[in-house]
Amino acid sequence: MEHVAIAGAGSWGTALAVACRRAGRRVTLWGRDAGQMAALAGKRENPRYLPGIALDPEILISADPDALTEADACLLVVPAQVLRATLGQLAPRLKPSLPLVLCAKGIEQQSGLLMTEVAAACLPDNPLAVLSGPTFAAEVARGLPTAVTLASTDANLARTLAQAIGGRSFRPYVSDDPLGAEIGGAVKNVLAIACGIVAGRRLGDNAGAALITRGLAEMTRLCLARGGKAETMMGLAGLGDLTLSCTARQSRNFSLGLALGEGQDLDAALKASRGVVEGRFSAAAVLAMAEGLGIELPICQAVDQVVNQGTDLAATIDRLLARPFKAEGFSA
Numbered sequence: 505m506e507h508v509a510i511a512g513a514g515s516w517g518t519a520l521a522v523a524c525r526r527a528g529r530r531v532t533l534w535g536r537d538a539g540q541m542a543a544l545a546g547k548r549e550n551p552r553y554l555p556g557i558a559l560d561p562e563i564l565i566s567a568d569p570d571a572l573t574e575a576d577a578c579l580l581v582v583p584a585q586v587l588r589a590t591l592g593q594l595a596p597r598l599k600p601s602l603p604l605v606l607c608a609k610g611i612e613q614q615s616g617l618l619m620t621e622v623a624a625a626c627l628p629d630n631p632l633a634v635l636s637g638p639t640f641a642a643e644v645a646r647g648l649p650t651a652v653t654l655a656s657t658d659a660n661l662a663r664t665l666a667q668a669i670g671g672r673s674f675r676p677y678v679s680d681d682p683l684g685a686e687i688g689g690a691v692k693n694v695l696a697i698a699c700g701i702v703a704g705r706r707l708g709d710n711a712g713a714a715l716i717t718r719g720l721a722e723m724t725r726l727c728l729a730r731g732g733k734a735e736t737m738m739g740l741a742g743l744g745d746l747t748l749s750c751t752a753r754q755s756r757n758f759s760l761g762l763a764l765g766e767g768q769d770l771d772a773a774l775k776a777s778r779g780v781v782e783g784r785f786s787a788a789a790v791l792a793m794a795e796g797l798g799i800e801l802p803i804c805q806a807v808d809q810v811v812n813q814g815t816d817l818a819a820t821i822d823r824l825l826a827r828p829f830k831a832e833g834f835s836a
């Protein structure tokens with residue numbers, strides 16, 4: 505696996521291009537906007553999404569889908585809500601044997617489908633894998649030590665991809681549970697908004713720890729109900745990413761919650777965001793999925809009420825705190 509293509513030149517796609525190049529791969533970075541990609545190619549930097557990081561001259565930067573045709577694997581790194589449209593545009597250029605690596609952390613709102621399910625619907629023959637875990641783009645791009653989950657039902661594909669894109673500072677751990685990895689990535693964004701709200705309202709460190717722990721229980725409940733593994737929730741794509749996003753102001757999801765908790769209105773908080781806030785879109789989809797499976801996710805539900813249904817924040821928190829006492833664990 506010598507040539508890795510990356511579709512999506514936002515902060516994560518650009519950082520992954522840097523990491524793959526650092527791993528010694530031939531790299532093509534594709535973005536939809538010809539003007540922006542020409543500017544990137546000229547400056548060898550992505551000032552809007554990943555300022556201050558030099559892009560190796562060997563990284564091919566292009567807005568032409570034909571640039572992807574010769575790749576040995578393609579990392580899909582556009583936001584979850586535009587994956588289907590992007591695949592529609594790229595599909596004629598992607599050969600059916602090309603492994604696709606889903607890197608967005610979200611659920612398609614309209615269909616309720618996970619990223620692998622959207623990809624399978626658009627490109628039914630391509631082998632699929634999921635890349636997830638605690639990975640702020642800026643830190644990966646700077647070469648700071650990072651560990652990720654690389655999951656596929658095809659163990660050989662997961663191992664080959666890990667060898668191709670991994671290195672000393674970007675360490676993939678392989679998994680056979682892509683579904684669990686996807687659930688972890690999507691749900692942690694919703695929970696990060698909740699943790700930001702707790703911080704913004706100065707509800708204390710105890711409340712933050714309680715939210716992470718009970719959030720992990722919700723994530724695990726959903727994962728198991730969908731047929732994923734509890735083990736994945738204890739790993740990088742579950743607890744790892746949850747911890748990162750629920751405790752760091754670098755997280756756009758946490759930052760949205762923080763702004764809401766401090767009293768900003770939703771539109772202003774979204775406008776101030778440094779990029780896509782996936783948790784807002786995934787909240788509704790996570791709730792619909794849980795309802796379909798007959799399970800309760802009270803924290804995710806509270807976030808959905810606040811960010812999608814305009815429910816009053818104080819009243820929503822009161823309702824959460826007034827819930828009946830339950831046994832600990834993730835089954836109920």
Ligand SMILES: NC(=O)C1=CN([C@@H]2O[C@H](COP(=O)(O)OP(=O)(O)OC[C@H]3O[C@@H](n4cnc5c(N)ncnc54)[C@H](O)[C@@H]3O)[C@@H](O)[C@H]2O)C=CC1
Nearest residue numbers: 513514515516517582583584586608609639640641779780
């Ligand atoms: N930034 C990060 O640290 C990480 C992000 N991710 C995930 O990666 C995915 C992409 O996020 P980022 O790169 O951070 O987003 P971003 O906000 O930095 O960039 C968004 C990218 O999507 C493109 N885009 C926006 N609308 C589009 C459309 N209609 N059609 C095609 N492309 C469109 C933009 O041109 C831009 O290149 C998300 O699912 C995110 O959760 C995962 C791990 C780390």
Ligand SMILES: O=C(CO)COP(=O)(O)O
Nearest residue numbers: 637638639640755756757
């Ligand atoms: O997924 C991420 C880190 O693992 C990025 O989180 P945010 O999208 O909340 O910034």
